[in-house]
Amino acid sequence: MRATRFPARAEGIADRMAGFIAHLRMNGLSLGPRETIDALAALAAVEATDAAQARMALAALLAGDAEEWRRFDQLFDAYWFNDGRARTRNAPAPRPRAQAARPKLWQPHFEQRQDDGAGAEPDEADGGAGDAQGAEGRLVATRAQNLLRRDLRELMDEESLARAEAAALALARAIRDRLSRRRRAAARGQALDMRRIMRKSLARGGEPLELHRRARPPRPMRIVALLDVSGSMSVHARVFLAFLRGLVGAADADAYLFHTRLMRVTDALRDHDTLRAASRLSLMAEGFGGGTDISGCLERFMQGHGARALGRRTLVMIVSDGYCTSPPERLGAAMAQLRRKARRVVWLNPLGGWREHAPAARAMAAARPHLDAALPANTLEALAALEDEFSRL
Amino acid sequence: MSIATLQTALARQGYVADDRLAMALHLAQSLGRPLLLEGPAGVGKTEVARAMAGAMETELIRLQCYEGLDASHAIYEWNYQRQLLAIRAAEARGGLDEAALFSEAYLMRRPLLEAISREKPPVLLIDEIDRADEEFEAYLLEILSDFQITIPEIGPIRARSRPLAILTANGTRDLSDALRRRCLYTFIDYPDRETELAILRARMPDIEARLARQIVGVVQALRREELEKTPGVAEMLDWAAALAGLGVNDLARAREEVQATLVCLLKTAADATAAPPEVMDRLIGKVA
Numbered sequence: 001m002r003a004t005r006f007p008a009r010a011e012g013i014a015d016r017m018a019g020f021i022a023h024l025r026m027n028g029l030s031l032g033p034r035e036t037i038d039a040l041a042a043l044a045a046v047e048a049t050d051a052a053q054a055r056m057a058l059a060a061l062l063a064g065d066a067e068e069w070r071r072f073d074q075l076f077d078a079y080w081f082n083d084g085r086a087r088t089r090n091a092p093a094p095r096p097r098a099q100a101a102r103p104k105l106w107q108p109h110f111e112q113r114q115d116d117g118a119g120a121e122p123d124e125a126d127g128g129a130g131d132a133q134g135a136e137g138r139l140v141a142t143r144a145q146n147l148l149r150r151d152l153r154e155l156m157d158e159e160s161l162a163r164a165e166a167a168a169l170a171l172a173r174a175i176r177d178r179l180s181r182r183r184r185a186a187a188r189g190q191a192l193d194m195r196r197i198m199r200k201s202l203a204r205g206g207e208p209l210e211l212h213r214r215a216r217p218p219r220p221m222r223i224v225a226l227l228d229v230s231g232s233m234s235v236h237a238r239v240f241l242a243f244l245r246g247l248v249g250a251a252d253a254d255a256y257l258f259h260t261r262l263m264r265v266t267d268a269l270r271d272h273d274t275l276r277a278a279s280r281l282s283l284m285a286e287g288f289g290g291g292t293d294i295s296g297c298l299e300r301f302m303q304g305h306g307a308r309a310l311g312r313r314t315l316v317m318i319v320s321d322g323y324c325t326s327p328p329e330r331l332g333a334a335m336a337q338l339r340r341k342a343r344r345v346v347w348l349n350p351l352g353g354w355r356e357h358a359p360a361a362r363a364m365a366a367a368r369p370h371l372d373a374a375l376p377a378n379t380l381e382a383l384a385a386l387e388d389e390f391s392r393l
Numbered sequence: 394m395s396i397a398t399l400q401t402a403l404a405r406q407g408y409v410a411d412d413r414l415a416m417a418l419h420l421a422q423s424l425g426r427p428l429l430l431e432g433p434a435g436v437g438k439t440e441v442a443r444a445m446a447g448a449m450e451t452e453l454i455r456l457q458c459y460e461g462l463d464a465s466h467a468i469y470e471w472n473y474q475r476q477l478l479a480i481r482a483a484e485a486r487g488g489l490d491e492a493a494l495f496s497e498a499y500l501m502r503r504p505l506l507e508a509i510s511r512e513k514p515p516v517l518l519i520d521e522i523d524r525a526d527e528e529f530e531a532y533l534l535e536i537l538s539d540f541q542i543t544i545p546e547i548g549p550i551r552a553r554s555r556p557l558a559i560l561t562a563n564g565t566r567d568l569s570d571a572l573r574r575r576c577l578y579t580f581i582d583y584p585d586r587e588t589e590l591a592i593l594r595a596r597m598p599d600i601e602a603r604l605a606r607q608i609v610g611v612v613q614a615l616r617r618e619e620l621e622k623t624p625g626v627a628e629m630l631d632w633a634a635a636l637a638g639l640g641v642n643d644l645a646r647a648r649e650e651v652q653a654t655l656v657c658l659l660k661t662a663a664d665a666t667a668a669p670p671e672v673m674d675r676l677i678g679k680v681a
């Protein structure tokens with residue numbers, strides 16, 4: 001969390017309130033000058049000298065969703081009681097569980113990320129518009145043919161990311177442009193609607209003057225993509241994030257990241273402002289690269305988002321290597337439940353085309369009976385080839 | 394109304410509101426802003442509006458949202474049948490007054506128009522707003538900020554009073570930022586043990602103290618189990634009513650009744666198998 005210091009000479013409550021709104025805005029709440037006025041009005045309506053009342057009033061007014069509602073107390077304390085800085089520096093972490101799950105190895109990386117602030121974050125989603133990549137980019141281009149077949153773990157350059165995104169676009173389009181099996185009456189259509197023509201011809205004494213038509217209406221599939229970003233997957237994470245971004249950009253797709261927790265990143269990926277998208281993602285990526293709890297996350301997904309995200313026109317795409325801390329039986333049960341709620345379930349495994357796949361085999365074996373397809377996704381070629389596979393599903 | 398008086402007034406209606414919710418309701422009243430309530434199913438979001446209407450001694454106007462809800466169901470509609478009849482009658486008499494056809498007499502008021510045309514401000518409950526389409530949300534936004542509805546044939550209709558608008562959402566889809574910004578926000582979570590006990594006592598005053606404690610304890614423990622559908626407050630009240638109806642006064646000595654009445658709490662087959670008698674015995678053993 002970013003802390004704000006009190007301005008040394010704040011002039012009265014209005015000035016401080018403006019500072020508070022700015023502090024909240026800096027922490028990701030979308031507030032404007034209007035909210036400052038409203039906040040002052042709200043304070044006037046309660047006992048503003050009572051900190052507890054002021055806190056509750058401002059929370060009701062300024063928080064916009066469940067996440068902000070949960071964070072509000074910390075943000076409030078950080079500003080009005082000046083203890084934000086102390087908190088971020090030494091331990092008592094806002095989310096102890098995520099903190100504990102994060103391996104030692106990963107921490108220095110995050111420390112550094114916090115220091116250089118939200119704006120300067122490396123872009124997880126699309127690799128940003130790096131300016132120092134010119135020469136290297138050319139070098140990569142000459143070896144492109146070669147690279148195409150190499151493992152995704154080695155592909156971190158801009159071009160491959162763009163290619164992953166393009167593959168996703170093609171995939172999303174293949175799924176989006178899907179037609180219903182049945183024909184419906186339509187203004188323009190290939191087939192004649194004989195029944196309606198006959199019926200309408202009655203009005204003309206049996207002469208079929210008006211020709212009605214039928215067409216197959218589009219029945220786009222929704223994609224729900226669940227991407228594993230745990231430690232074992234972190235080498236692939238960037239490519240698949242780019243892939244996810246392509247999906248979300250092109251189709252009616254819903255994207256989630258999971259490791260030991262699950263979070264929805266659709267909105268963050270859809271953000272056109274790449275810098276903001278990156279900072280939103282990195283906020284959510286706490287615990288990136290920790291352990292995995294696939295079955296737990298699937299259960300939580302079905303409980304929390306399932307009602308909205310799943311349906312008879314949903315294709316669920318799980319991108320994970322199958323390394324999981326929980327027992328395979330639980331994964332099997334979760335997958336069976338998922339299978340009942342969605343139309344198709346596909347598992348993309350970056351280890352699929354790889355020899356040392358065995359350790360994750362037990363989890364995959366448990367999941368396998370409930371899958372429509374388990375596809376390897378270890379090279380860009382494999383990702384691009386998915387289009388054919390998907391059009392068959 | 395101050396917060397404390399609001400809380401007692403709600404308690405008189407049998408609704409136990411925590412400080413944050415009471416504060417949000419108080420602000421919604423004093424600032425004239427709509428209040429958006431979110432939270433898991435069965436924590437009493439809809440009930441807030443009913444209790445609030447009772448506490449303010451005013452009417453509750455409810456608009457249940459669903460996919461495809463449009464202006465003619467939510468705001469107003471012309472009564473076509475009556476208009477046609479009037480035209481027929483006028484033809485028979487000779488001489489049709491067209492302006493009279495589009496007067497208030499032929500206007501069918503739907504909940505939103507109803508809510509702004511009352512003398513005494515009512516409570517307007519817009520339930521499950523996330524089920525309605527985004528277009529409707531945009532329309533609603535306009536009404537909730539101006540409290541004015543424009544009917545092309547009549548002109549703008551201004552609100553006689555500002556209703557207390559309460560919106561509830563269940564997370565079926567994401568609401569727009571614009572709507573969230575307009576509204577005050579409160580997240581209602583499952584109540585803690587003390588609050589839930591107070592709710593049970595408020596709803597069933599003559600329940601035995603020990604049984605009440607056991608019921609709440611078991612339900613709270615059940616929420617920590619991994620279930621498909623976590624039982625809400627409404628389910629807890631159902632269960633308590635069922636047990637009281639069977640004359641149970643100690644869960645530990647009513648194993649069969651507990652098993653038979655679990656249908657009140659566990660609503661899917663998977664959950665029913667997830668809580669076999671042994672698990673229930675363990676939970677009850679903990680709280681008894």
